[in-house]
Amino acid sequence: MFKNEIYLLAAATALIVIILSLMLIYLVYRKTFEIKTRAQIEQMKKELEPKLLTYVMEQKWASALRVDSKVKKRALEELLSSLASVLQGEELTRNVARIADHQLSGYYKTELKSRLWSTRMNALFHIDIFSISSLEKDILVLLHSRRPSAEERHHCYRILASFNYHGLIELISNDPDGVSEFEYRHILYRINRNQYDQMVLSFYKFNDALKYAILDCIGMQKRLEYTPFLESVAEHTSGECKIRALKALISVGHVKDVNKYLILSKSREWQERMLAAKMFGVVRDKSLIQTLVELMHDQSWWVRFQAGSSIRKYPDGEKTLLSIYQNDSDPYARDMAWEWVNEGDGYTFDNNGLV
Structure with missing residues (x-):
């Protein structure tokens, strides 16, 4: 009985050695082949x-360039x-x-x-x-x-x-497993003006991921010609779609009538109030300063932060922020004003003003 176990163990060991040897031979052969092929x-x-x-x-074609x-x-x-x-x-x-x-x-x-x-x-x-x-x-x-x-x-x-394949829009919008926003953006970066126009015309038929990608790409590529489309989406949609359209408008850097967006500063959604503040900083219309000052009192830190950033972009922005810091009764507005004035290039101040 004991001898049989020894024989089985020896046979198993021999089999393992043979298998390992064959694997080694294969790997050596493969490596040799790869080295030879690379050379x-x-x-x-x-x-x-x-x-x-x-x-x-x-542009002189070499007749000897045969790749066979x-x-x-x-x-x-x-x-x-x-x-x-x-x-x-x-x-x-x-x-x-x-x-x-x-x-x-x-x-x-x-x-x-x-x-x-x-x-x-x-x-x-x-x-x-x-x-x-x-x-x-x-x-x-x-x-x-x-x-x-x-x-x-x-x-x-x-x-x-x-x-510029003509059937691309149908393919990507009907993908069997869906396409992520990230992948949609990679695709949309490559399409031409004609395909973009088709996308815009069929926008409301698409799934949310494709809608968001279209809006993001228009903004990131700063396609000024689609400003009316972005304004329409921002006006007639809500939620994430509206947010993406507003972000795209801000990235493009142009709106037809900024007064249309004043209502956003009173929105129930803090994201919309924040984007309104950001847009007013891009447009830099002096009539918007008072609205930005009001947004410095917003309950959301992000809205106050963006309002301060936008005010600072105006010609007399530092003075406006200093006035808020020195005279405003709202401690949160004062703190934000202090933060943004001290972020200025070479500007700092104490209780007596700019130094």
């Missing part, structure tokens, strides 16, 4: 680089990626895109059909970098032929936005 790629890059630069810089193996494709891919990251100028960027389209589009078309997620994502990454618009249909096939991952779908949407 081949680096050598090929040295051979391709002069020919590639000749075309990109001088996977190693050559990898080498060209790395060279083009490096060029795309450093080159400036529309013509040079177009030349890089032409080479990638001519030499690598077939390679990426095959990779998009791979069963490996990492391979498909790598293809999408480089299609995006090189703007290979000839693969638009293949990207649509990837979206519709099977169940792609969320990462693939979102990357496809970003690429299609860059290609």
Whole structure:
């Protein structure tokens, strides 16, 4: 009985040793193969680089630039990626895109059909970098032929936005699993004026995440032409949508009639009162000073803080804040005035005034 246990233990040990040895052999082989492949790629890059630069810089097509193996494709891919990251100028960027389209589009078309997620994502990454618009249909096939991952779908949407694909709005607004505000913003950063116009026309049909992303992007990109749209949204909506529209108007830095927003200073929502104070600091209309002084007495610290910030932006803002500090009976307003005057460039004061 004891001998049988020893034999079983020895057999198990031998099996483990064999398995570990095979794994070691595989890892050594794989590492050796990777080192060899990397050396081949680096050598090929040295051979391709002069020919590639000749075309990109001088637009002289090098007939010897034949990319007919996977190693050559990898080498060209790395060279083009490096060029795309450093080159400036529309013509040079177009030349890089032409080479990638001519030499690598077939390679990426095959990779998009791979069963490996990492391979498909790598293809999408480089299609995006090189703007290979000839693969638009293949990207649509990837979206519709099977169940792609969320990462693939979102990357496809970003690429299609860059290609100005006409059906993009329908795709992103009807995504089966939904798209986050963050991803929507990445997509919207790339769309053109025509697509923006379509978004604005269909705004109220969209889900909240897409609505918020549209408003945020208009503000962050300071699209002045959509000011009437933002004002309409701010006037006819409530809650978060209204807040986002007001923030966008403030970022754009222009409103048609600031007096329309005076009512916000009396809003029940402290966020709206705070945004009113911020807007009045952007517009800098002297008639708004008294409203800002009143907001310095608001029950919300954030509203008082923003009112003080806005007052300080006016030509005589420091004097107004000093007057509040010295003469106002509200201790909270006085504290905020003290804070903002001492935030001034080179300004400080004591009970006797500015020093």
